[in-house]
Each structure stands twice: as C-alpha cells, then as structure tokens.
Amino acid sequence: MKGPYLSLKVWGVYAVLLLVAVPWYWPAEDETRWGGLPAWVVVAIAGSVVVSAYTAWLLRRPWPSEEE
Amino acid sequence: MKEGLLPFGPGAWVFIALYLGSLLLVGWWGYRARREDSLKDFYLAGSGFGFTVLVLTLYATQYSGNTLFGFTGKTYRIGYAWTMSVHFMTAVIVFYLLLAPKLQARARARGFITPADYLQDRFAYAPLSVLASVVMIVALSNYLLAQLMAMGRAVEGLSASTGTDVYIWAVVALALIMVVYETLGGLRAVAWTDVLQGVVLMLGFAILTVLVLVYFGGPETSALKILGQDGGGEKLQPPGWAMSREWVSYIFVVGIGAALYPQAIQRLYAARSPAVLRRSLQVMAFLPLTATLIAVFIGITALANFPGLEGAEADRVLAVVFRDIQSQGSVGYWLVVVLFAAVLAAIMSTADSALLSISSMFSSDLYRRVRPGAGESRLTKVGKVSSWALIVILVVLAIVLRGTTLLKLLDRKFDLLVQLSPAFFIGLHWSGLRSRPVFAGLVAGLAISLGLAFGVSGKPWGIHAGLYGLPVNLAIAVGGSLLGTGEAGSAETEKQALSG
Numbered sequence A: 001m002k003g004p005y006l007s008l009k010v011w012g013v014y015a016v017l018l019l020v021a022v023p024w025y026w027p028a029e030d031e032t033r034w035g036g037l038p039a040w041v042v043v044a045i046a047g048s049v050v051v052s053a054y055t056a057w058l059l060r061r062p063w064p065s066e067e068e
Numbered sequence B: 001m002k003e004g005l006l007p008f009g010p011g012a013w014v015f016i017a018l019y020l021g022s023l024l025l026v027g028w029w030g031y032r033a034r035r036e037d038s039l040k041d042f043y044l045a046g047s048g049f050g051f052t053v054l055v056l057t058l059y060a061t062q063y064s065g066n067t068l069f070g071f072t073g074k075t076y077r078i079g080y081a082w083t084m085s086v087h088f089m090t091a092v093i094v095f096y097l098l099l100a101p102k103l104q105a106r107a108r109a110r111g112f113i114t115p116a117d118y119l120q121d122r123f124a125y126a127p128l129s130v131l132a133s134v135v136m137i138v139a140l141s142n143y144l145l146a147q148l149m150a151m152g153r154a155v156e157g158l159s160a161s162t163g164t165d166v167y168i169w170a171v172v173a174l175a176l177i178m179v180v181y182e183t184l185g186g187l188r189a190v191a192w193t194d195v196l197q198g199v200v201l202m203l204g205f206a207i208l209t210v211l212v213l214v215y216f217g218g219p220e221t222s223a224l225k226i227l228g229q230d231g232g233g234e235k236l237q238p239p240g241w242a243m244s245r246e247w248v249s250y251i252f253v254v255g256i257g258a259a260l261y262p263q264a265i266q267r268l269y270a271a272r273s274p275a276v277l278r279r280s281l282q283v284m285a286f287l288p289l290t291a292t293l294i295a296v297f298i299g300i301t302a303l304a305n306f307p308g309l310e311g312a313e314a315d316r317v318l319a320v321v322f323r324d325i326q327s328q329g330s331v332g333y334w335l336v337v338v339l340f341a342a343v344l345a346a347i348m349s350t351a352d353s354a355l356l357s358i359s360s361m362f363s364s365d366l367y368r369r370v371r372p373g374a375g376e377s378r379l380t381k382v383g384k385v386s387s388w389a390l391i392v393i394l395v396v397l398a399i400v401l402r403g404t405t406l407l408k409l410l411d412r413k414f415d416l417l418v419q420l421s422p423a424f425f426i427g428l429h430w431s432g433l434r435s436r437p438v439f440a441g442l443v444a445g446l447a448i449s450l451g452l453a454f455g456v457s458g459k460p461w462g463i464h465a466g467l468y469g470l471p472v473n474l475a476i477a478v479g480g481s482l483l484g485t486g487e488a489g490s491a492e493t494e495k496q497a498l499s500g
Helices: A006-021 A038-060 B010-032 B039-044 B050-064 B065-109 B115-123 B126-158 B164-216 B217-228 B231-237 B240-259 B262-269 B274-284 B292-305 B317-326 B330-370 B376-401 B404-427 B435-455 B466-481 B489-500
Strands: none
Touching: A006 A038, A006 B010, A006 B065, A038 B065, A038 B115, A038 B274, A038 B330, B010 B164, B010 B330, B010 B376, B010 B489, B039 B050, B039 B164, B039 B262, B039 B330, B050 B164, B050 B262, B050 B317, B050 B330, B065 B231, B065 B240, B065 B262, B065 B274, B065 B317, B065 B330, B065 B404, B115 B126, B115 B262, B115 B404, B126 B262, B126 B317, B126 B376, B126 B404, B126 B435, B126 B489, B164 B217, B164 B317, B164 B330, B164 B376, B217 B292, B217 B330, B231 B292, B240 B274, B240 B404, B240 B466, B274 B317, B317 B435, B330 B376, B404 B435, B404 B466, B435 B466
16 A cells, blocks of 8 residues: 555644644633634634645645656 | 615626626637537546646635535534634545545546546446445535525525515526536536636635624624623633534544545546646645635624524525625625625535536436447537536425525535545555445445434434444445455456556
8 A cells, every 4th residue: 555645654643733623622611812712713723724734745745646 | 687686786786797797708718618529628628727727616616605604604603613614624635635646647547537437447346336426416416406505595695675586586597607607618617717706706705804804893802792692602612522523523524525526526637737736735725714714703703793593594694794794885885796796606616516527427427327339429418418407406406495504415415425435545545445345335334324314313422424334334345355355356457557
C-alpha cells in the first residue's frame, strides 16, 4: 500500500489537531470571551486554521503523476 | 412577473434579470465552444480546466444554498456549536489527500467520465458499479431537491407576500433557467457559470460580513444580546461530551461523504493536470474560513437580533437579516440586491452541478448497460433528456415537501455516500481489495444506515446512522478480501494497475 500521504506521521498530526480543534475538554461553566467570541470558539477556529495550513503544506510537493 | 411581488423596484429586477440572462448567455457560449458530440466533451469539458476555473467551480459547487440558509439557520438554532461546520468543510479537503492523487492519475490514463467508471475499471463487477451509481443518483437527487427548495425559500423570504405562489414561481423559473444552460453547454456551461457565480458568491460573503458589522455590531454586541435572552447562555456554551460526539460525527460523515460527491469527483477528472488540481486543493483548504465561518457569524447575529423563529422559519432567518438591512436606506437596499444575486449564485451553481452529474450517471452508467450499442451522440442526448425529466419530478417534489427543514435532507445523503468509501479510499491503495466483499459490505452498510436512520433515529447517540453502517461495511470488505480466494487473477492485474 503506498501513496503520497499514506504515513502514520501525517494522520497522527491530524488526530492531534482533531483532539484540540473539537473543544470536548472545555469546562461548560467557562464564560471567557476574546474579542466578543467565546474563548472555546477562538481555539476551535484556530485549530481549523492549523488543519488548513498543514493540508496546504502537505500539498506543496508534486504528486508522482506530475513527474510522468 | 407580477408587479410588487417582492419589495424590489424595477431597477433591482433589471439587475437580477441581467444576471440570470448572463447565465443563459454563458450556457450558449458553452454550447458554441463544444468540439465534438461526445460524453467527454459534454460532461468533462474536453481537455479540462485550468487553476482559476477549477478553484471557482469547486468553490461554487461546494458552497451552496445549504451553506447560506441551512447553516445560518442551524447556527440560529444551536448557537456557536455550529462552528463544527468550519471543521467538516475543511475535512473534505483533508480526505481528498487519500483520493485525489491516485484517482485523477487513473482517470486521465483510462478516460473516466463518472465515478462508477473507476469502480468498473478497478473491480470489473457490474452489480457493484450499478449499485454505486444508484446510491450516488439517489443521494444527489436528494441534494438537488434541497437546493430547489432553498431557491423557493430565498425568494419567498424576501417577498412581501407569504402566499404559496411566490415559492412555486421561484422554484419553477430558476430551475428552468438552470436546466436550459446546463443542457446547452454541459460542464463547460456549468463551470463557466460557476466562475461568475463563485465571484458573485465571494463578493456576497464579503459584503454581508461588512454590512452585518455595520448594521448590527460585532460579536460582543451579539453575545450581550443573546445572554439577555431566555436560555441564551446555552447558545454560547462549549459543546460538552454529547455535542462533541456530534462534531466528530459530522467531521467524518461530511468529510468523507462530500469528498465522494460525484460532481466533485468529476471535477477532479476535469482538472487539466495533476499540478492544477493540487494547487486548487491548496486554496480550497482555506475556503471554509471565507464561507461557513461567515455563515456562523451571520447566524449568531440573527439570533441576537431576531429571536423567536422556529423550524422552517429559522431556515429563512438570513432573509430576515436581508430585509432589515434593505429597510435601512438606499445603500442597504442596493447591497441586498447584490446579495440576493449571490444567494441565487450559491444555490444555482450547486444545483446545476448536481443535475449534470446525475444526468451523466444515468446516461453513461445505467442507460449504456441497457443499450450497449448506443453511440456517444445518443448517450449525450439521453443525458440531456434525463436532466429535463428529473428537474420536472424534483420541482414537483420541492413544491409538495416545502415544510421539511434543509438540514434533515442534507444529513441522509452523507449516510449513503460514506458507504462507498471502502471502494474508493481503500480500493485505490490496496490491490488486495476484492469486488464481492466490497459489494457485500456496501449492501450491509446501506441496510444498517437506512434501517437506523428511518427506524430509530438519524443520529443515534449523536452519531450519524451512516457511521454505524461504515465499520460493518469496512469489516466485510477488508475481512472478506483477506479471507477470500475467488476472483483469481484480478488482484494481480490490479497490482499492476496501481503500480502503473
């Protein structure tokens, strides 16, 4: 089985980002707001931005089919 | 068109009419640009698209009436917890990493038109290819129906009258325009109109953000108003365990399901080169931040300023926001006219792609099996006729089912599409995956998902029904392939194809 993104490292990073970006760990009673947004929303959005940036970074390398 | 039907003046109607007319004109250009009467030319635009067209057609196709109306409505109902929509739309691009490089290379080498062409090439098992096509057609028809209903609600929401006639008029007229340019120019017309619609949609999201900030204030103003409402605090709370399960469920079911949208797969096929597709996906990875995140922001602002709407009324909350902006002077009025065009762009660009994709699957995957001798010209004609027949049926359904909320329709199609993931995600990378276990897994996955969704609940324990069917589906497909000894030779042929 092989492919440009088939590595444990790549999907391990996504698993960690998923754990951070889904705020399951945030205390329900916390009412902190940053810039008017609940703090947990800011963290969740930041997590999503990192996922986007990591994906774009992975996509910087040409695919095997581009070399044909 | 009845005078005074909508609170738009003649100037605004001329603008909207010009916009809709320009879509027909682009359809005509698409027709003029055709090179041959073939399925590849009609459904994949011949030699394919470059970077700009591909990004805008992917964007306009992916962000739809559901994003604008369904997502603002859902945020209105559940609050900031719908931030999950940013995650699941990003997840679609993440799952493309497993799909796009190999599938596109294979499609280019073998000349695929539909997703089932890959399945036929990879597994050479007719029952699997046909069942997969039927699943995709049913899922996509469901999606197209949701878009048609969104068209009706968009116009109805801006209407001064609450009569049924506005909804019906809007669904019929806009569906007619769409099917005309779609059958004229095929994917060329659909993707070129997507460019226009994608630009209008991006502009619309940008204008909407600024307008909402100016007229209603920022997140802090909204938060204070929501906290002042009965039970408003809940809408600002973090998701907790139960809702977090639902987040993860959405991330997987939409991430995998939307990556397997037939119209999206056909856009992978229609990329001019692998480099064009790869660069387009790099940009797409960030676009949820410019669409779904804004829909969440608008939904929260609507909740703060227009509380008390429920059910299908909540799905129309964006129109309530529009009307309020419109009533605040001529600048607001004209910007809402542009926003209205953006709403139509969002809905029509998604609906036309779904319609074209269904017609290609009907013609190339199903009709061709019944009439194997049919030529390319005949198949293209059958595809066009099927578009018209389907749109008539769905327009009638959109009128009959107008009380259903958009999100209910959205959820079911992903339960179906995720069941195709073993054949695509594993089949592309593992030569040992065999056709009969994949077929058996698909049947079991569909039975469990649909049985749960319609017999128990759409999301038992907060997890989509499709994700209960998927592990069983996977176990049968992979386990059966490891244990099975049949289909001698196919694995060896496949190994050669994969390494090529």
